[in-house]
Amino acid sequence: MTASFIPPKRILMGPGPSDVPQRILDAMARPTIGHLDPAFVDLMEQIKSMLRMAFQTENALTFPVSAPGSAGMEMCFVNLVEPGDKVIVCRNGVFGGRMLENVKRTRGVPVIVDDAWGAPVDPQKVRDAFKANPDAKILAFVHAETSTGAQSDAETLGRIAQEAGALTIMDCVTSLAGTPLYMDKWGIDAAYSGSQKCLSCTPGLSPVSFSERAIARIKARTTTVQSWFLDLNLVLGYWQSAGKRTYHHTAPINPMYGLHEALVILEEEGLENAWTRHRAMHEKLKAGLEGMGLRYVVEESARLPQLNSIYVPTGVDEAAIRARLLNEFNLEIGAGLGDMAGKIWRIGLMGYSAKQENVDACLKALKACLP
Numbered sequence: 001m002t003a004s005f006i007p008p009k010r011i012l013m014g015p016g017p018s019d020v021p022q023r024i025l026d027a028m029a030r031p032t033i034g035h036l037d038p039a040f041v042d043l044m045e046q047i048k049s050m051l052r053m054a055f056q057t058e059n060a061l062t063f064p065v066s067a068p069g070s071a072g073m074e075m076c077f078v079n080l081v082e083p084g085d086k087v088i089v090c091r092n093g094v095f096g097g098r099m100l101e102n103v104k105r106t107r108g109v110p111v112i113v114d115d116a117w118g119a120p121v122d123p124q125k126v127r128d129a130f131k132a133n134p135d136a137k138i139l140a141f142v143h144a145e146t147s148t149g150a151q152s153d154a155e156t157l158g159r160i161a162q163e164a165g166a167l168t169i170m171d172c173v174t175s176l177a178g179t180p181l182y183m184d185k186w187g188i189d190a191a192y193s194g195s196q197k198c199l200s201c202t203p204g205l206s207p208v209s210f211s212e213r214a215i216a217r218i219k220a221r222t223t224t225v226q227s228w229f230l231d232l233n234l235v236l237g238y239w240q241s242a243g244k245r246t247y248h249h250t251a252p253i254n255p256m257y258g259l260h261e262a263l264v265i266l267e268e269e270g271l272e273n274a275w276t277r278h279r280a281m282h283e284k285l286k287a288g289l290e291g292m293g294l295r296y297v298v299e300e301s302a303r304l305p306q307l308n309s310i311y312v313p314t315g316v317d318e319a320a321i322r323a324r325l326l327n328e329f330n331l332e333i334g335a336g337l338g339d340m341a342g343k344i345w346r347i348g349l350m351g352y353s354a355k356q357e358n359v360d361a362c363l364k365a366l367k368a369c370l371p
């Protein structure tokens with residue numbers, strides 16, 4: 001007989017998932033109810049309202065997609081891009097590359113704006129791309145590039161797109177609740193995030209938000225959305241019309257309890273206080289890492305507090321160190337992705353993981369493992 005699975009106790013300081021507070025796990029263990037039960041409809045309305053607070057938006061169409069962040073990304077592209085549409089895609093790490101892949105698969109025409117891995121998106125290159133492509137309909141960029149730890153200037157990028165009359169798709173999977181984000185003030189039309197990064201919930205849900213302009217674009221489509229599951233025209237009847245909700249799919253009920261609790265916790269702390277805490281913990285971790293002679297990948301002005309990328313010291317077997325951290329200290333940190341594999345470590349300070357105990361545990365463990 002196979003025994004029940006009991007996971008080891010870990011400290012999660014990688015690029016996500018982050019530590020999940022017991023309160024959220026307890027919420028998820030409550031009895032499952034039906035997804036058309038009026039009590040579940042109430043829960044959904046509260047989640048939507050609290051997500052508007054997290055995104056700093058008034059957008060009516062703000063809800064969690066029943067799938068991970070990658071599905072939120074795909075929902076934005078399959079609904080907003082029609083075959084032949086020109087999309088300016090900023091690529092300064094892995095996730096910008098995935099946006100490009102989405103543009104190609106929706107048969108949009110990508111215009112790529114490349115920046116070095118570890119650098120933020122250069123707004124001047126985006127201005128130039130719009131100048132050379134005045135027919136571009138969408139600008140797509142990653143606010144917080146988790147693969148490198150770089151933060152781009154979303155406010156400036158949003159303004160450039162608006163001036164060019166284009167819509168904006170923003171990846172804020174790692175930025176939501178971790179670093180200042182003002183969807184409406186910045187004029188962002190479509191944004192997607194994830195439950196398991198700075199919201200500290202379990203993985204598997206993707207909060208998204210769409211502006212009125214984005215909805216108008218979707219309603220004016222001349223071709224059907226290629227994905228049945230992610231077609232907003234269909235999903236809308238399920239999430240938007242309280243009272244007369246129609247069956248589309250079965251929402252993951254208990255994970256929704258978890259997301260609700262995560263947002264209640266965020267409300268209790270205060271969004272700005274959460275941003276401040278991430279920054280304060282980053283300062284402490286940075287002081288410790290630099291004290292050990294470790295160097296950051298990203299220049300200070302573009303550094304994400306919740307994702308600390310540092311160079312692996314020369315002559316050190318990075319995978320062996322990570323294995324020791326996990327096996328001897330129960331501490332998970334992230335490896336480099338793509339071009340940065342083997343060269344960097346990524347230390348996350350996301351959500352509930354952004355606390356003094358974790359900073360101390362990480363510095364102590366690294367000190368013990370580094371030569």
Ligand SMILES: *Cc1c(COP(=O)(O)O)cnc(C)c1O
Binds near residue numbers: 095146
């Ligand atoms: C984690 C992440 C994603 C993907 O989210 P999943 O929940 O793993 O599908 C997308 N973009 C960024 C910037 C991320 O950090």
